[in-house]
Amino acid sequence: xxxxxxxxxxxxxxxxxxxxxxxxxxxxxxxxxxxxxxxxxxxxxxxxxxxxxxxxxxxxxxxxxxxxxxxxxxxxxxxxxxxxxxxxxxxxxxxxxxxxxxxxxxxxxxxxxxxxxxxxxxxxxxxxxxxxxxxxxxxxxxxxxxxxxxxxxxxxxxxxxxxxxxxxxxxxxxxxxxxxxxxxxxxxxxxxxxxxxxxxxxxxxxxxxxxxxxxxxxxxxxxxxxxxxxxxxxxxxxxxxxxxxxxxxxxxxxxxxxxxxxxxxxxxxxxxxxxxxxxxxxxxxxxxxxxxxxxxxxxxxxxxxxxxxxxxxxxxxxxxxxxxxxxxxxxxxxxxxxxxxxxxxxxxxxxxxxxxxxxxxxxxxxxxxxxxxxxxxxxxxxxxxxxxxxxxxxxxxxxxxxxxxxxxxxxxxxxxxxxxxxxxxxxxxxxxxxxxxxxxxxxxxxxxxxxxxxxxxxxxxxxxxxxxxxxxxxxxxxxxxxxxxxxxxxxxxxxxxxxxxxxxxxxxxxxxxxxxxxxxxxxxxxxxxxxxxxxxxxxxxxxxxxxxxxxxxxxxxxxxxxxxxxxxxxxxxxxxxxxxxxxxxxxxxxxxxxxxxxxxxxxxxxxxxxxxxxxxxxxxxxxxxxxxxxxxxxxxxxxxxxxxxxxxxxxxxxxxxxxxxxxxxxxxxxxxxxxxxxxxxxxxxxxxxxxxxxxxxxxxxxxxxxxxxxxxxxxxxxxxxxxxxxxxxxxxxxxxxxxxxxxxxxxxxxxxxxxxxxxxxxxxxxxxxxxxxxxxxxxxxxxxxxxxxxxxxxxxxxxxxxxxxxxxxxxxxxxxxxxxxxxxxxxxxx
Numbered sequence: 132x133x134x135x136x137x138x139x140x141x142x143x144x145x146x147x148x149x150x151x152x153x154x155x156x157x158x159x160x161x162x163x164x165x166x167x168x169x170x171x172x173x174x175x176x177x178x179x180x181x182x183x184x185x186x187x188x189x190x191x192x193x194x195x196x197x198x199x200x201x202x203x204x205x206x207x208x209x210x211x212x213x214x215x216x217x218x219x220x221x222x223x224x225x226x227x228x229x230x231x232x233x234x235x236x237x238x239x240x241x242x243x244x245x246x247x248x249x250x251x252x253x254x255x256x257x258x259x260x261x262x263x264x265x266x267x268x269x270x271x272x273x274x275x276x277x278x279x280x281x282x283x284x285x286x287x288x289x290x291x292x293x294x295x296x297x298x299x300x301x302x303x304x305x306x307x308x309x310x311x312x313x314x315x316x317x318x319x320x321x322x323x324x325x326x327x328x329x330x331x332x333x334x335x336x337x338x339x340x341x342x343x344x345x346x347x348x349x350x351x352x353x354x355x356x357x358x359x360x361x362x363x364x365x366x367x368x369x370x371x372x373x374x375x376x377x378x379x380x381x382x383x384x385x386x387x388x389x390x391x392x393x394x395x396x397x398x399x400x401x402x403x404x405x406x407x408x409x410x411x412x413x414x415x416x417x418x419x420x421x422x423x424x425x426x427x428x429x430x431x432x433x434x435x436x437x438x439x440x441x442x443x444x445x446x447x448x449x450x451x452x453x454x455x456x457x458x459x460x461x462x463x464x465x466x467x468x469x470x471x472x473x474x475x476x477x478x479x480x481x482x483x484x485x486x487x488x489x490x491x492x493x494x495x496x497x498x499x500x501x502x503x504x505x506x507x508x509x510x511x512x513x514x515x516x517x518x519x520x521x522x523x524x525x526x527x528x529x530x531x532x533x534x535x536x537x538x539x540x541x542x543x544x545x546x547x548x549x550x551x552x553x554x555x556x557x558x559x560x561x562x563x564x565x566x567x568x569x570x571x572x573x574x575x576x577x578x579x580x581x582x583x584x585x586x587x588x589x590x591x592x593x594x595x596x597x598x599x600x601x602x603x604x605x606x607x608x609x610x611x612x613x614x615x616x617x618x619x620x621x622x623x624x625x626x627x628x629x630x631x632x633x634x635x636x637x638x639x640x641x642x643x644x645x646x647x648x649x650x651x652x653x654x655x656x657x658x659x660x661x662x663x664x665x666x667x668x669x670x671x672x673x674x675x676x677x678x679x680x681x682x683x684x685x686x687x688x689x690x691x692x693x694x695x696x697x698x699x700x701x702x703x704x705x706x707x708x709x710x711x712x713x714x715x716x717x718x719x720x721x722x723x724x725x726x727x728x729x730x731x732x733x734x735x736x737x738x739x740x741x742x743x744x745x746x747x748x749x750x751x752x753x754x755x756x757x758x759x760x761x762x763x764x765x766x767x768x769x770x771x772x773x774x775x776x777x778x779x780x781x782x783x784x785x786x787x788x789x790x791x792x793x794x795x796x797x798x799x800x801x802x803x804x805x806x807x808x809x810x811x812x813x814x815x816x817x818x819x820x821x822x823x824x825x826x827x828x829x830x831x832x833x834x835x836x837x838x839x840x841x842x843x844x845x846x847x848x849x850x851x852x853x854x855x856x857x858x859x860x861x862x863x864x865x866x867x868x869x870x871x872x873x874x875x876x877x878x879x880x881x882x883x884x885x886x887x888x889x890x891x892x893x894x895x896x897x898x899x900x901x902x903x904x905x906x907x908x909x910x911x912x913x914x915x916x917x918x919x920x921x922x923x924x925x926x927x928x929x930x931x932x933x934x935x936x937x938x939x940x941x942x943x944x945x946x947x948x949x950x951x952x953x954x955x956x957x958x959x960x961x
Contacts, residue, residue: 144779146743146772149872153881154254156871162882163208163259165215173213177670178204179649179709181678181686182219185245186226189252191718191725192679194735195761197258198751199715199822200677202864204259206817209860209888215670216259217652219266220246223274223641225303225319228571228606235603238571242269252736256744257867259884264655268644269571273651275594276661277643278576280693282587285577289335289696290565292577292585296406296472297564299327304608305568306331308640311685315434326406326430332575332637334563336692340366343560343691346706353711355758358683365684367559372543374480374552376401376453378464381413385453386476388557391485392546393538395457396527397503398480399493403449405429405466407477413464415450422447422466429468437468444469444492455480456551457529457542467492473561487517503527504535563689565640570597570606570613572638580625580632589626595634612636645686646693649673649708664702676709679717680758687712713820716760718751733763745866746772752865753826774830775869778862781836782873785855788846791878798850799843805835806854807895813861814891822865829862852877857889905930906957907939923950930956 166173180200183193204216227238234241246267253260266273284290298307302322306329311318336343344366347359372392375384387401403410405426414422425447429437436442446467453464469488470479483493484502490511493500500512506522508514521535529545530538546552566575574595576588588595598620606613614636615621625632647661653670654663672694687709694708717724720731738747749771754761795803809832816825836854840846856877863870863883874883898919903926905913913935917926927950930936940960947959 144776144783144869144872146745146775146868149868150255150257150744153868153871154257156881157257158254160882161262162884163204163214163216163261164263165217165261166213171213173211175215175670176207176212176674177215177672178207178675179217179652179673179677181676181682182221182645182648183249184221184224184226185242185249187245188248189256189735191733191735191738191763194256194738194747195718195751196677196679196715197253197256198748198865199713199757200675201258201748202752202817202822203675203677203713205864205867205884206888208259208884209863209886211887214259215264215652216261217264217266217655218253218258218260218262219264219648219652219655220249220268221641221645221648222246222267222269223572223638223644225305225569225571228569231571231602232604232606237599237602238606239269242571243267255739256748259867264652266648266651266655268641268648271594271596274573274644276651277573277639278588278593278595279590280647280661281573281639281643282576282590283700284334284696285587287696287700289338290332291335292330292332294328294330296326297329297331298324299329300324302608303569304610306564306566308564308642308685312434315436326434329566331564331566332577332635332639334565334692336563336689337558337560339692339695340368340558340560342695342706343688344368346691346695349707350709350712354709355680355712355714358680358687358712358714361683362688365560365688369557369559371539371555371557372546372552373555374456374546375550376456376478376480378413378453379451380415381451384551385409385478387478387480388476388555389480390557391482391539392542392552393524393527393530393533393535394482394485394503395455395480395542396530397482397484397501398455398462399460399483399499399501400462400481401453401464402446402467402470402479402481402489402492403464404470404472404477405447405468407472409477410449410466413449413451414466418448418450422449425466432468434471437471440488444488444495446492446496448496456546456549457527463498465492465496483517484511485517485519487519490515490517501526563640563692565643566637567640568608568610568612569638570601572641573643574614575635575637575639577635578623578625578632579635580628580630582630583625583627583632586625586627586632592626612638614638642685642689646689647697649690650697650703660702662702667703671703672705672707673709673711675711675713677713677715680714683714713757715757716755718761718763720763722762722764738768742768742772743775743868745775745869748867749775749826749865752822755823757820757822774833775866777837778829778833778858778866779869779873779876781833781840781851781855782859782870783876784840784846785836785852786873786876786878788840789849789852791852793849793852795849795853798848798853799839800850802835802839802843802848802850802854804895805832806850806857807891810857810861810889811891811896814888817864825861826865829858832858856886859883860886860889901953903930903953904955905933905936906955907936908960909957912936912939917953919953921953923952926950926952926956930958 207214222242227242230241231238298312300317300322302320312324316323369390371390374387377384446465449464449466451464452461481489483489483500503526504522505525506518506520508518511517524530524533524538530541543554576595578586580586598617621634650662650667653666657663690708695706697703698706720733725732746768750766750768754766809828812828813825839851859870859873870883900916901919903915903917904911913933927948943961945958946961949957
């Protein structure tokens with residue numbers, strides 16, 4: 132049989148030839164370019180994959196993530212939407228700098244070489260990107276606007292510089308945000324993080340803490356619940372009281388935040404973080420030597436180690452006393468490592484009867500324990516176990532006999548009357564530490580002048596670009612930013628007074644780059660600002676965002692913060708950047724994450740060479756729900772390739788059997804019903820993100836078409852062509868090369884991606900009968916053909932009348948019959 136294009140249905144299907152052929156054709160057709168034509172009134176849909184870091188070629192994780200995002204984008208293309216599906220690179224960062232140090236080159240050489248490699252691989256992988264919107268965050272044309280936005284934040288008091296303790300990676304020789312410390316170690320290199328005192332730049336994200344929490348209501352149902360929970364926990368809003376404790380030898384009181392001000396009468400000592408400025412300030416002279424020794428000891432511990440419940444409590448008396456504001460009791464002030472300098476005010480009131488850490492400390496140093504909440508449990512003094520539950524207040528004159536809620540309200544009222552405290556809200560969230568002591572990032576656009584202080588770089592002098600002459604060993608960590616060595620770059624005239632001044636030598640955290648990049652895609656070549664606000668109003672916010680759950684806190688939280696600031700600046704009309712979020716799982720091998728050390732890595736290029744792009748893409752999709760991990764040892768790209776060969780033969784034989792434009796209504800009715808039910812199911816499955824089940828339905832349609840060709844009306848029947856065309860369009864989400872060639876064999880012009888989603892005919896969805904499975908003791912014993920609207924009672928009677936069922940019941944009445952009409956009856960024998 133010969134198709135309308137002259138090819139034979141018997142011609143073999145070679146994935147490599149097809150890939151080369153259609154890559155070239157698509158490059159010319161540019162089928163996925165988003166339209167900006169004034170008359171284009173199609174619904175706009177913005178689909179975005181989290182952009183990659185150019186650390187080398189694409190890997191198996193990329194293959195999964197981008198197969199999922201591409202399927203979503205292709206679906207909406209087919210549904211007739213004007214889709215924006217752009218690509219770019221998150222191209223600043225430490226790996227490029229380290230590679231340049233090793234190679235004696237500039238980071239840009241490694242970065243842009245890798246970008247070119249990944250871009251070629253993306254084209255090979257047949258991703259439906261609008262390449263005209265490509266961007267790189269390391270381009271001056273992009274980071275110009277990082278600097279412009281920084282200055283706008285600075286003007287609003289949201290960017291500021293202060294001294295304090297920071298997380299320091301001794302290996303990478305740079306500071307880390309709290310979010311970049313995982314289990315006490317640098318998230319990138321794994322070295323143990325230490326604390327150092329430095330003056331750094333911050334973004335005041337805490338100003339938006341309440342809105343970041345409140346606006347999560349907009350995301351419920353669109354984001355995975357676990358991501359919302361992770362963000363809520365990270366922000367960590369807690370209500371309580373800010374209590375003022377007067378301290379000997381100090382004019383100003385020390386403020387302590389507590390969620391349980393009702394237990395104030397049980398506060399028998401105070402604890403200050405040893406690395407807090409307060410401990411240094413109030414330490415009595417006679418305790419100075421002991422304090423300094425203890426402080427040095429604590430400096431060697433990570434925050435995780437300091438807060439471990441298994442670590443024996445340690446501390447040193449500071450030789451000072453505080454006054455409990457509710458009873459005037461004189462209580463000792465200690466320094467102890469289990470209190471952190473950046474929590475609240477770096478000091479806590481210790482209530483050992485009702486807090487286990489405080490109790491362990493009190494028992495270690497023989498400090499008094501006073502019960503003030505009667506929970507009915509054993510006295511902590513005797514049991515060694517703090518009672519943390521709710522109960523009635525005791526030994527607390529102003530609030531005796533009250534429950535927790537009433538007691539908290541009453542004691543706050545007492546504190547406010549006495550001027551020794553107020554109701555307060557505290558957050559676990561800390562301001563975003565922005566400074567990095569590395570080269571390959573956005574320079575901070577501030578000039579330091581002895582006469583004028585901090586002076587913003589004028590907008591007309593942006594971007595402040597990185598110097599070209601630093602490379603190789605010049606970039607090696609030395610405890611300060613490599614930019615400090617570029618004297619001709621650092622030393623400038625003050626824009627304000629004209630006197631000698633110096634540029635700030637830190638660069639910005641690269642999460643700044645990714646906090647607003649989705650807005651730049653709307654107008655990537657715009658020169659009048661970070662983005663064209665009119666274009667963002669047309670496209671934003673993102674309809675579907677796809678990426679890994681590892682970004683649940685850092686990137687997603689920072690993007691939400693940026694969006695809210697931009698909303699307050701009047702630059703965007705929405706307060707949440709990503710309407711829907713899809714987190715894909717991880718690709719593992721043999722039950723473990725892939726790594727060189729384990730020798731279980733899988734090379735994406737080799738898999739594509741062996742099985743073809745479409746087989747790898749389809750395997751990623753068919754392996755399971757998108758959020759589940761995929762163990763490559765448990766899946767079979769060879770089986771996917773085999774299925775695609777079967778689908779292609781259906782396209783080829785249908786194309787040879789009839790020409791486009793035949794009257795489908797004249798075709799085999801039973802096959803048409805299968806086709807239209809598949810269209811209906813796959814549509815709902817894709818919109819419900821059950822992509823793997825959608826693939827299963829397409830496999831069933833392929834089998835039905837195959838049977839019709841081999842043992843039914845034959846390849847020339849119009850219903851066979853209808854099934855083949857519907858299959859080509861729907862399968863194109865996952866296997867673009869196979870379906871493009873199949874579409875061609877069916878006699879159509881490219882591209883199948885623009886063919887339009889098939890529409891299910893309601894009259895062909897009506898089922899005259901459905902198959903009901905009858906189980907006895909959990910095992911299938913019969914199948915019955917029944918009307919789709921059969922009543923539960925009628926279906927139960929039919930099932931019990933079945934000879935096969937009666938044979939397993941042995942004449943005894945069943946103990947229980949569960950009916951799920953019309954598809955299931957489950958019988959529990961007596």
